[in-house]
Amino acid sequence: MSEAAESRIPVTVLTGYLGAGKTTLLNRILSENHGTRYAVIVNEFGEIGIDNDLLVESDEEVYEMNNGCICCTVRGDLIRTVENLMKRKGAFDAIIVETTGVADPAPVAQTFFMDDDVRNAAKLDAVVAVVDARHVQQRLKDTKEAEDQIAFSDVILLNKTDLVSAEELTGVEAAIRKINPYAKIHHTERCQIEIADVLDRGAFELDRILDLDPEFLKKAEHAHDHECGPDCDHDHDHHHHHGHDHTHDHGHPDHECGPDCDHEHENPHSVKSYAFKAGDLEAKVFFDWINQVTQIQGPNILRMKGILAFKDDPQRYVVQGIHMIVEGNHQRDWRDDEKRESRIVFIGRELDGAALKTAFEACIAE
């Protein structure tokens, strides 16, 4: 990484529905993290005051880029605000963007990749969602935004856990996991969390995709194990569960849940995650496919992450994407003590999991 890249200001994006506790978390960060000065960008000055010197109000302005792609959207107001903040570079160390409850997180994140000036000045650290444990199930039924926010997040604060029972909490967490299997979930009351769990996550740094490993695929594979009892007899809609096809390998063929199983039986979510695993891949076949699939299905792909082993390549290759934006690079040599394995996760809406799986498997090297 060049010196210029290292001097970029880290940006944390806070999302979450109205009343979930975003401002509480924000004030906690501002009051507890002594020694770091933040520039805070809010959509509107809310009822709860934010105690910070550098506070900017910014109307959400979503711009389509003039390239004919409907998912290539950026937040014009953020471009300008970041540009203005850079004229006071000495006044702060990090930026926090608080979005409205109904905001689509994609344009916010894409701004930090698609605008050259913003990209040179600032780097997206993580998208953090604050989720109200008591109301999120209803929000997920009612709105697309709540689902998008969860799907997009790297860190999720499952907040207000004191207001729900242990069973309800398990159900809520399972619902979140169905949408996003790799985010780090923290249970909180009044957003009480170690600040280090929220800030400086490096969630968009290719170098640190490795750090996400524990959540990365394991939970996707075992998500059902956590939520279904052995006797649960509800009918999983298989269309909604392509992503969990691989769980069949784990002795889970009939999705039998127990009678006290409290998760959502009728899954209203259209966002699903699909995780695939293989050995060595043919690099050319893979790149042709990933370029094509992100071009064609970009609007439906919310996030994508992968760690890949290419045939005859001693190095691990890491890749990540938001809609049509794809970034990839060699990370490091595969270690002798680790298995060369290619793994990739797509989180998206109306994705054809079976087709993705077939295409991914077509990349497997002979």
Next chain:
Amino acid sequence: MPVTAPLDIDGFVISAHFLGDVAAFASGEGSVFFAGGPETQTPVHKNGLLCATATLDGKSLITGGGDGRICKVNADGSVEELAEQPRKWIDIIAAGPQDSVAYASGRTAWVRLKSGEIKEFQLPRAFSGLAFAPKGMRLAASRYDGVTLFWVNAAGDPQELSWKGAHSLISYSPDGKYLVTSMQENALHGWRLADSQDMRMTGYPGKVKSVSWSAKGKYLATSGAQAAILWPFMGKSGPMGQAPLELGVRGDSMVTAVCCHPQEDMLAIGYQDGMVMAVRFHDNAEVLLRRPGAGPVSALAWDKKGSRLAFGTEEGAAGVITLVD
């Protein structure tokens, strides 16, 4: 050989202007610095200074800040508050005829008239640039998907000029016949106002953040490439079908600021690495005015006679270069 009087500025130099013989530099940290006047520095804004421009009579600087204030700063260092919009970031400002000042924040723009009366203008989406027509109280506002032209004093619907995409910086040609904007997609867009004819000026590797009209409005000089790009505007159809001049070409650094000489066909070019050159239009003859260093050049201004050039950089280097024959 040119002689430079250097000046250290605390902060990002947002803009430089000559107020008579005094050079004034607006710093992002909130102060205005002076060279050649009775004062050396005067604090203006508490929460950062975001934009500044000179009044049309060239005697004062008007500034907008993160404290929501709009101020007039004179060459003697005195500061007068013209208006305040509490809790707003005023990051767009334009000076108009009859001592009027336009400024904007978000989806609202205001025009303060000499009398102190303030008129308000709204758009459904954010204002991203403001410019007064050279004649008449007409205010052009760049926005998403085009430009809106407001009559400041007269009633009547504003005129809309549409072109898809995000338009930011906006500038009228000195004769008032053309309006040009810079776009998010590394391009310029122009309109011939007589018939709203569109003009596209593309091919930039970066965003155009600095534009300057040459003497008599013959050329529009622009940043955003590894050379200053000058579009010819002397014909009837502006730059359409004509190739631009490319001056001060460098393979290793982008042009970040341009400022045309007030009388001659010559301009000052500031680069990403801090270098400043003067270049003549007709033969591309170059004179080095400042060596690279101390960040990208962010501000350039000639004095009225065109014998001195004020410059400033993003990292707070500034100075006045005197050209000696």
